[in-house]
Amino acid sequence: MQDVVPAGSAPAGWEGVRVPRYDRDEVARAAGYASWQEAVGATADLSQQEAARRLGVSHPTVRAWRADLGVGVAAARPSGEQLKAAFRADASDERHGSANGYRNLGCRCERCTGAWTGYQRARRDVGR
Numbered sequence: 001m002q003d004v005v006p007a008g009s010a011p012a013g014w015e016g017v018r019v020p021r022y023d024r025d026e027v028a029r030a031a032g033y034a035s036w037q038e039a040v041g042a043t044a045d046l047s048q049q050e051a052a053r054r055l056g057v058s059h060p061t062v063r064a065w066r067a068d069l070g071v072g073v074a075a076a077r078p079s080g081e082q083l084k085a086a087f088r089a090d091a092s093d094e095r096h097g098s099a100n101g102y103r104n105l106g107c108r109c110e111r112c113t114g115a116w117t118g119y120q121r122a123r124r125d126v127g128r
């Protein structure tokens with residue numbers, strides 16, 4: 001475990017700047033790492049902000065470094081469509097049988113369709 005270089009140890013004016021590739025190693029070494037790849041690997045479990053503080057760079061820089069190495073890409077949040085598909089594929093999800101399941105999550109299973117029909121009927125009845 002290296003000593004943590006305090007935030008603000010980046011060269012003046014470098015915060016918020018996308019550091020050119022040839023300077024990445026210099027920045028990483030200032031933070032106590034042998035190379036920027038090692039720095040990215042060693043801080044991969046931290047949030048971008050946390051890693052940025054640790055390395056003395058801006059968090060967009062951390063994001064760019066990680067993107068270049070493919071770090072954290074697989075852990076990216078699933079898209080809304082992926083979440084909906086996962087919900088529809090999981091019959092044990094307790095949201096089945098709700099108007100939300102039908103309308104917002106796009107499920108057309110018997111339970112969701114039934115819930116939606118009931119919801120629509122209830123709405124109509126209120127208007128009478």
Ligand SMILES: [Zn+2]
Pocket residue numbers: 095096097101107108109110111112113
């Ligand atoms: Zn459903």
